[in-house]
Amino acid sequence: MKTFTNQALAVFAISSLVQAHPQGGFHSTSANPALVTKRKLYNLDQISDQDQKDKLTQGLKDAVTIAAKVLEKMDDSAHESKWEYWFGPKSDSESREKIRNVFKNFVGDNKDGTGADINGDVLVFPDDYWTPSKKEIGDGNTDGNTPFCSIDINGKTGTAYYKPTQDKKPGMHYCDKVWDRKNLKTLLEDNCKALGNHISTVLWTKQFIGANVLHEFMHYPKVGKKAVDELIRDYKYDAWQCRYMSSNSDKSPIDMKGRKWEELTIVNADTYVWYALDIAFEELCQKKFSGPRSEKDDDQTNQDWPDENIPGEK
Template structure:
């Protein structure tokens, strides 16, 4: 009960709903925290890509739930980052703590109305989410999503088909987390704790969206004075994707400018709380071999 009370303090005055599966298999129920007090600023979707069709959950339901899950990830980070001496050092230098926190604050948004702790940054409402693969980047089989963020084009997140293989954390319309036949829609603690390591199993559709928000320069570039990108080496080989690369491997000097460093830090923190589990370091070729991306490291 003590843990439930503590979690109910997340994100200042957020409303807490206590439920069991799909989030946790531990004796203590998991807590899903969400802001039910107002419509937050979040990206928009178009009917052409996301028609609201039967049956539910459909892809529109998945995306709208993922918007909430992205905020959840930021909320859990902001609740713990000041005192986190266990998880944070695996992803960032201690001296960058304030800046990393400000990046998550930039996404989470603030408001002067005490009972409405988050509006979401107003800039998020400028983003359009679509399925149309305008640049053909989804064809490689390992890309979950990508973003257009130019001065001419409207900021756009493209979600590839692989992205919809990623699951939800909070409740989806049309999928009851208490029903065995609907649990396939949800990420849960059982496979994570059985594996015991930071891994692709932690990833969700909400985390994919969070990763793309981090590429929106107008939202976060001012924090560290440079864009948050996907780091590569001088040969152009990606070195900033996936749990193995960002956990104690990528240079901590590059981490503040690498989107997956934030994404996996947030995921590690979320599942540490929900599963009440200390996860071991990810293993190359095992914990980054994501079947949703052809047993490769997924890219976003």
């Protein structure tokens, strides 16, 4: 099965403090101008379902908690090897500072656990407003008319996306599957039993809405691009494939700049997620997890796509 084509990458925009509709136009976030204040949480005004709003609110707070733990512990000797493990050659001193700044941009002062003020510029929409073209997603029932969350590729569907509105406002949408995913407190219960013993896509990111929120914010230019000088995209997903990227010895050029897989780790969104979870869960659970393995046959239901597609793997 194919993964996203390189064109099927998150797209981005400038921010605003007005409420945008995906199809165009805008209205004030409040009837009272005195109540229009700078936000830290992303803008959930259009989410009318209170349970979903609560899930998304906690999801962002959990994502900030994970990222803040990374900033606190990333320089500890216990986590030194994780730089190269996840970022490969992009773990040199210059790259490390850029990676650090990605997390700093997202966390901000973090005085109340909601993260940087810039997070409040992102609008979250209840409607699945993106209808990708074949050029954007190179597989599945992609015809330019099917909403993202309804696209089926070998029985798998998407989770969420970051995409500007037609008004060029930064926007996100989360597919229905995320409402069944757990918060951080639940995952850490019973000595982190739910997380298993190895770094796991099935048990971690497919069960944790905070990880999904963190991934989407990596695409936000004020978080990612501001730190690494280019958009953070989706070259590979899941723990197994991200580890493949950082340790890949294939010297064939992958992108228009002639970069190899191992050189793209610093601009791959899920790499940041797995690096962050590796550090944070080890610290929060006070246990070490073994490395990721292929799990493509472990979860036959509710699978996220793109699924694993590693060259040479049978």
